[in-house]
Each structure stands twice: as structure tokens, then as C-alpha cells.
Amino acid sequence: MDGEFDLATAVRDLGDGSYAATVTHGWDIGGNANGGFLMAICGRAMAARVGRPPLTVTAHFLAPAPSGPCTIDVEVVRDGRRLATASATLRQDGRDVLRMVGTFGHQAEDGPTLVTGAPPELPPADECVVPRAHTDDFAPVLFDRLAVRLRPGDDGFRVGEPTGRAEIAGWFAFSDSQPIDAVALLFVADAFPPPVFNTTLPVGWVPTLELTVHVRGVPSPGPLRCVYRSRFIQGGLVDEDGEMWDSRGVLVAQSRQLSLTPRAPTPGTVSPTG
């Protein structure tokens, strides 16, 4: 049985590298689809076209996407034995929304291994903070679909008590507990509130220019431990690095995005995820 996320990101093959999908209400922030959600739709079409899961994909965001039908045109750039590279454009009503390029394939089952780093230390999920939805201006309808649980304190920005540190960590799962595959990891990379909200800077929203995800493993069942950090806020731009770790303690994805930091139009008008 397909999960809610799989259904929402499903694509229909129209032939000749074209796919149809629907940007579904319920995965949006203020009416516009979450960027990682769009990446997942586009990535699913690309993965279908080349018959392999994503290893490294980059999206450039061109326009916001309200709910409604969309098409994805996939161009196969290189189709090798182990790896394939593809480019794709997601469009709505003839308007380019998203341009992606990616290389697809599987991780090796062995090979040299050296890991410097560890999952973020988190209290059990039931001691973490639920990002509320509907009843709260600061939380989007998106979180109804997700069992995201923030590390206590990391939700401080929502109540005027930012930690002062551009970091947000927490647990990720889908509300319906559907398994998290490589395409879903593209979404997870963008599913938390921007860490810059936990600084005291006058940053109101952070429209993403570019988001790259490296899929580093196949997640084992269970929630992911995730952490997102911004280290360089300067020149009207902010980076955001994400790490997603599975229940075995294996890093399953790394992400990095570059976003604009326009000044908040009026104090307090933060939005909960970029």
C-alpha cells in the first residue's frame, strides 16, 4: 500500500520523457508547495526515466508553485552502466518552476569507510516538540503530514525565544509511517524550519535559490535523526547544511542549500519553513 507521500509525489508517464503530476494541497507553506516536495516530484520522474534512484541532485528554484497540475520533462544526459545523469524541468501552466540536474545510481555495498561525525543527540521523540499546524500562524499545513519532532528549545523562534544559534535538529517521519526512500530524502532535506530563524537577525523568510542533496545510503526503517545548520549568513545570502541519519546511525543524506535573506517586511512575520 502506497503511503500518502508516495501518492502525492506520484508521476504518470506521458511518453518521450514527459511526466504528469499534481502539486497537491497539504504539502505547502502558505499556499505554495514546499521546495523539497517539488524536488521529490521532479526527482521521481527523473528516477523513473533512468530506472535508478537519485545519488546527487541539484534544484534551482524559479517560481513558486501553487497546488494544481504540473508536467516534468526529463532529458537523459548520460546513460551509463552504473550511473545515469539527467536534467529536468518542472512546469505549471507553461511556467518553469524548477530546474534540476542529477546523477542516479546505487551506493556500493562495500568500499573504504571512514565517517567523521555522528547523529545529533536527541531526546526520545515524545519528549521533543511538535510543530503545531492550523492553529498557529507559524506552522504550515505541511506539518499535518509529518511526524516531525523538534529538539526542545529549537522551536524557540516560534515564541520569541530564539536560541541565538543557527541550528535546528529533530526527528523526521511521515505521519503514516511510510518508509523513507531515496526520493523522500530529497523532501526531508527541506522539511524543517530554516535554522536562521533561531538567530536574532531580522530575517523574515529565506527563499531558496538552490538545493543539493547527496543520497548517501538506503534508510533502514524508523524515524530519521536530522540536523540543519547555517554557518555563513552574509551578502544577502545564507547557506544551510543538513544531515539525515537513520535508525542504525548511518548517514543517509547530506544537503546544502543557498537562500536569499531579504529583510523581514514587518517584525514577526516569519514563516516556519523555507
Next chain:
Amino acid sequence: MDGEFDLATAVRDLGDGSYAATVTHGWDIGGNANGGFLMAICGRAMAARVGRPPLTVTAHFLAPAPSGPCTIDVEVVRDGRRLATASATLRQDGRDVLRMVGTFGHQAEDGPTLVTGAPPELPPADECVVPRAHTDDFAPVLFDRLAVRLRPGDDGFRVGEPTGRAEIAGWFAFSDSQPIDAVALLFVADAFPPPVFNTTLPVGWVPTLELTVHVRGVPSPGPLRCVYRSRFIQGGLVDEDGEMWDSRGVLVAQSRQLSLTPRAPTPGTVSPTG
């Protein structure tokens, strides 16, 4: 007067978004052009087409490029007031070598600022290590063009004394002291030996699948302080994160790449840069 690097990466406008260039001998590793050097050629064509410097570019590497002529076909994806997004393919003899996508524009002159991090601590350049060329199997002809100076010890892999830590730091300048612009930063991101060489893992070479560079500032005159680290070597893949800092202590570029880690075919056949 143009510097050697500017001349080597110059592009000629053929009209209709097509550009011609030459992959020059002298910027190669064992006969194939350095990946960052190819990104600079392609990035220069894209920047010329959209009339703005790169802010964030991603390259997927499709085939090695020997010296010789090449063409770059640039497609403008979005041409906005402040930002432009473009895609490009670099080809040699009809073969795709490199696919890039990028967003182009300038950093803001002000905006919220919060930097967590600092340039690597390095001894003065004349106390650092020159990566030798020509006379040394482990150093490519590339380093004749560069005033790269490695942190003492970080060249240990060359003499069978790896530090055991997947990190390499050092100074970067061009031998002819030409200024480092946004396009040159794409090259700097790939101009040092891979940090994985300083581990004791059986990794012989690390062909890059994907390399993303965020240009975070306009370098002030003088050499750059650079550091490159690999934190996650697993599943036949390795990441590499780079930071490039200018003489004022400003981060001017961040890079991340994902490379394959095939086993060394025979012991000791390391190549000095990926």
C-alpha cells in the same frame, strides 16, 4: 593585461548562446583537464551569456577532457532582474563532457551577517609546502601554474606519511598573481589534492561525479586560505567540503563535491588531484 588563467579559460561568442574555447595543456592531471578548470570555462560562457557572475553553480562530470577545442552551449532558463539561471553543456568532438546549471548575480552589499567559522590557521606561505611538478609522479603539471602552498604535514600522503585525517589546507594563488574572480573560484574549489589521500584507506583516485560551488563574496587582492575536508567516506562515495577565505578573512566560496572511491588498482598509484 589578462592573466594566464583568464586567457586559458577565455571563451569566444559564436552567437545563439554557443561559445568556443580551448582546453589548454598545462591545466591537466595526467592529460585530462582538471574538473574545476572545465567548470571555469563553462562558467565563463554562462556568465557571459547572462551578464552576471556565478552565485551557485553545479557541474556533473560526464567524460574526461583531453586538451583540444571545445564548445559550450548555454540555455538561459530564467532571466530575472537580479538573478539569472542558466544551464550549459561543454562538448568535445560531439561528446558531452560536462553539464552545468547555475544561478548568476551579485551578493548584496549589506544584509544580516552572522558567520560561524574562521579561516584555517596556516603558517606563512614560505613555511608551507610546494606541491612539486614534473619531477614527481605525484604532482601534476597543473601545479606549475599555481602558487599552491600546503600546510606542513598535509603533503604527507605524497611520501607515505598520511596524517590519517581527511583534511588538506593551504594557500592558493595563481603563479602570475592574477586576481581571483568569481569564475576563478570555481577552479580553486577543485585545485587541491583530495583530502581522502591523507587517510590510510585504499583509495587510489576519486573521480568527481558532482561539484557545487557557492560564491559568497568578491575576493580582495592576495592569496586565499583554503581548507578541504571529507567527512563521509562510505558506500563507494566520498564527499569533499571546501572553504575559501580571502585576505580580509571573508569567506568567498564554499564547495561540496561527491566522488567515487574505486579501490586503487595497484598500491601507490595515487594521483594528486581529483
